[in-house]
Amino acid sequence: MRAVTTGGSQVPPTGTGFDNSFPLSSAQRGMWFAQQLAPDVAVCIAQYVDLRGPLDIAVLQEASARAGHEFQSAYLRLAQIDGEPVQTVDHGIDQSVHYLDLRGEDDPMASALAWIDENYVKPVDMENDPLVDSWILQVEDERNLWYSKIHHVALDGYGAMTLVQRTAALYTAAVENVEPEPNKAAELRRLYDLDQEYRTSTRFETDKEYWTSRAAGIHDGATLSNTPGRTIAASKLRSVALPDDVVTELEASDSTKGGTAAAVFIAAFGCYLSRMTGREDVLVNIPVSARTTALLRRSGGMLVNVAPIPMRVSEKATVGELVQQVQLELMGALRHQRFSIEDIRRELAATGSDKQLAGPMVNMMLFHQQIQLGSIVGEFNIVTSGPVEDLLVNVYQSGTPARTFVDFRANPNRYDDNDLTTHHSSFVDMVTEFIASGPDVPVLQVHPDSALEGRRRRRAAAHVAHWVDRLADAPDLLALPTDRPRPSRIGHVRASHEVALGSAAWDAVSRLADDSSTTPFVVLESAVAVLLSRLASTDDVSIAVPSGRGETVVLRTRPDGRQSFSDFVGTTAAEFVDASAHADATFAEIARALGSAETGSHNPLAQVALRFGESPLPRDGIDFDLVVTVHESESPHVVIDYATELFDAGSVAQIGRRLVRIVDALTSDPQRAVGDVELLSTAERARLAPVRGPRSVAGVVLPELLAGAVGVAGVGGVAVVSGSRVLSYGELDAASSRVARVLMSCGVGPGSFVALALSRSVE
Incomplete structure (x- = not known):
């Protein structure tokens, strides 16, 4: 049984009580627009405090209400006036803390956590729903979870933590019967005014100059994900505590590595990101509070910002050099942290850059977040910091005694369970070694397994860059003559046709290969390219073929007739x-780098594959239209596997015959121009004769036609009939002669153009 007590948290109807409204701050507008773009994704933070002890819920209710009034965020309301979002503080909103008794559940704690997971992802209507929602979930007689879900437009994580601490202080003062410290938080209107003052200040211009200059050289972000995916409210979590000796070493980073613990950890993650993406230049984002004054740090509101931290991870760098690089970037970012990432993107866009500065985020929280409510010491737990676009790495302390945890929170649409588990485990191993390494240790010696994988991926990235350059201007589709229009998605229904090459042809192929210092496979690749060029009427042909090492590559040729x-x-x-x-680059990696649109209608790199025997084909893309397999045996032959949604059996059989015809002709006379090979058989060419028709008739002029008609019908024969009037050929000749004499008198001669306007009549 579940007992629920709720105060309702009702918001008055939108459109009332906005006489004292004021605009949203720049950070709030960012959250507002994000919610408008994805109304089904709750742009919220959520947290709970695990309270073990005799909790006075009534006192907590009063403390929560008072702190909410002081900070005002809990009583925030939004509306749109003339299409612009505005805000007001409405102290009349009922913001009671709800109560849910779960002690009757089989596993109360599990039920509470499941309830929280279901609650925090529910969408929030910013104009009609409460922006701050609080609950007490009772799981034992003296154990309660104090849970809050807060829309990001009202509070950021720092502000929420400050509000929780103020509520705890008011609760403690009440149960100890002492006067609490006076409220020192700024009102929301004051926070808005401070934001506007900053945006019109010389400090804003200085920050803009710094980020405009800095961001110009930043490479856009890399990701550990292999697939794109839309952002949702829920996230996948992997978590583990670091060993105590590693944490001790991390906390001593200032003296051992010349950088803060944050710089060391971010450097390690940047190194791992570089290895797993094969990129020397990577980007790690960090959240910054943007609270640069004591007043802002004492207040609520939404101020948090994201700062991009670029890193260049050279294979020749040492641990200390990488840490120092990150330390300098952190110092600059924190000094200019009030300039938002949205402003940075706008400045980049103004210069014609489309960089989004997106990438994984690392959030360092190396302090023990305990909440004191009278005699109860509560453990603070973050449920979500908001929707995760890609990957969020949280580093924080929790538990009694406190332990340092490393969490990977990932977008479920971008990371599957296996990839997330592998990355989390591998990174924790790597960061453990990185922290333990001295500043002079080469980065390549840290965690050899990921270093080796990094070298392989860096080589693959170089190969991807090669293919981007090689295929950037290649046609997207080889226009083969199909029997049916290409569907929007090709299925997996296949058929095959076998055609004999013959021993003589194979011997000729082998001889030409020897004479050309190459292999029979290359000779057949050339023949297939010539065939496809003729069939598709193009001089630009791409074929998927197995490389010398077995991987599939794109062979792009330019047959010249x-x-x-x-x-x-x-x-x-x-x-x-x-x-x-x-x-070392897969078809999927190349297609992604080329920006090829995802389609199920054709493979974006090549629609025809050629292979020897059973050499493998890439399985990370769409099936090929045609797969030509060459079998070398006592009876050399070719098997053409084809998509039945495009080709009929007869058409594929014809393609096979033409391939054999090209192989025979070109290997028997290698000096023949490839455009001179006759594709059609004698029978096929004979069937074209009826289409050509009889020999064409030579053209004749009008006088010759008239003379011929007179020769048949005679001068008196009927030439023209119009109603009751009849003209003979002789009369028609005389009338036309009269018209000719009139034209001659006007200077008209042979080759002149004459326009006649005559009504329909005998004339």
């Missing part, structure tokens, strides 16, 4: 060597 087949084989061989040298 005037080039001899022998020369074309040489060109193809050079292309194949180059492609095989850059085989």
Whole structure:
């Protein structure tokens, strides 16, 4: 059984009580717009304090109400006036703390946490729902969870923590019967005015100059995720506590590594991010409070900002050098922390840059967040800091005695369970070694497993860059003649057709390969490229082929009809060597880097694959339209596997015959121009004769036509009939001669253009 007591937390109807409204601050507007763009995603923070002891709920209710009135955020209301969001403080809102008794559940604590997980993701209507919602969830006779869900437009995490601390202080003063410290928080209108003063100050211009200059050289963010995905309110969590000796070493970082604990941890994460993405330049975002004065630090409101921390992780760097680099970036970011990331993006956009400065975020909270309510010491727990776009790394202390935890909170649409678990485990191992390493230790010697993987991925990233350059201007689609229009999504229904190459043809292929210092496979690659070029009427052909090491690569060729087949084989061989040298990039990675639109209708890099025997094909993309498999045996043959949604069996059989025809013709005479090969068989060409028709008739002029008609019908024969009037050919000739003499008198001669306007009649 669950007993629920609620004060309702009702908000009066929108549109009333906004006479004293004022605009949203710049940070609030960012949250407001974020919520408008995704109304089904709760842009909220949530937390709970685990209270073990005799809690006086009535006193907590009173303390919560008083602190809410002091900070005003709990009584914030929003509306739109003339399309612009405004805010007002309405102290008439009922902000009672709700109560839910879960002691009757089989597992009260598990039920409470499940209730919290369900509650914090529920969407919030900013104009009609409470922006601050608080509950007491009782799980034991003397154990309660004091839970709060707060929309980010009302409070950020720092402000929420300050509000909780003020409520706890008021509770303690009440139960100890002493006068509490006076309220020192600024009213929300004052916070708005301070924001406006900053934005019109020389400090704002100085911050803008710093970030404009700094961001110009920042590379856009990398991610540990392999897939894009929309942001949702819920997140996946992996958490582990660091060993005590590692924490002790981390806390001594100032003396051992010349940088703060935050700089050391962020440097380690940047190093891991660099290794897992194969990028030397990476970006780590950090949240900053933007509370640069004592008044702001004592107040509520929404002020938090995000600062981008760029890092260059050189393979030659030492641990100390990487820490020092991050330390300098942190000092600059904190000095200019009030300039928002939205402002940075706007300044970048004004220069024509589309950088979003997006990437994983690291949130360092190396202090023990205990809440004192009278004799009760509560443990502060963060449920969510808001929707996670990609990955949030929280580092914080919790428990009694306090332990330091490393959390990975990930967007479920971007990270599957296995990837998240692997990254979290691998990074914790890596950061443990990084913290334990001296400042002079080369970064490459820290956590050899991830260092080795980093080298492999960096090599793959270089290969991706090669393919981006090689394929940037390649056609998206090879326009083969299909039997049906291409559907929006190709299924997996396949069929195959086998065609014999013949031993003689294979011998000719082998001889040409020897003469060209290459392999029979390259000769056949060249023949297939010529065939596809002719079928698709293009001189730009991309084929998926297995590299010399077995990985699948794109072989891009430019068949020229005037080039001899022998020369074309040489060109193809050079292309194949180059492609095989850059085989450490997958089709999916290349397509992503090229920005190829996701489509199920065709493979974005190549629609035709060629392979020897059963060499593997990439499984990270769409099926190919055609897969040509060459089998070398006592009876050499080719199997063409095809998508039945595009091709009929007869069409594929014809493609097979034409391939054999090209192989026979070009290997028997390698000096022949590839454009001179006859694709059609004698029978196919014969079938074209009816389409061509009989020999064309030579053109004749009008006098010749008239003379011919007179020769058949005679001068008196009927030439024109119009109603009752009839003209013979002789009369028609005389009438036309009269018109000709009139035109001649006007200077008209052979080659002149004459316009006649005659009504429909015998004339």
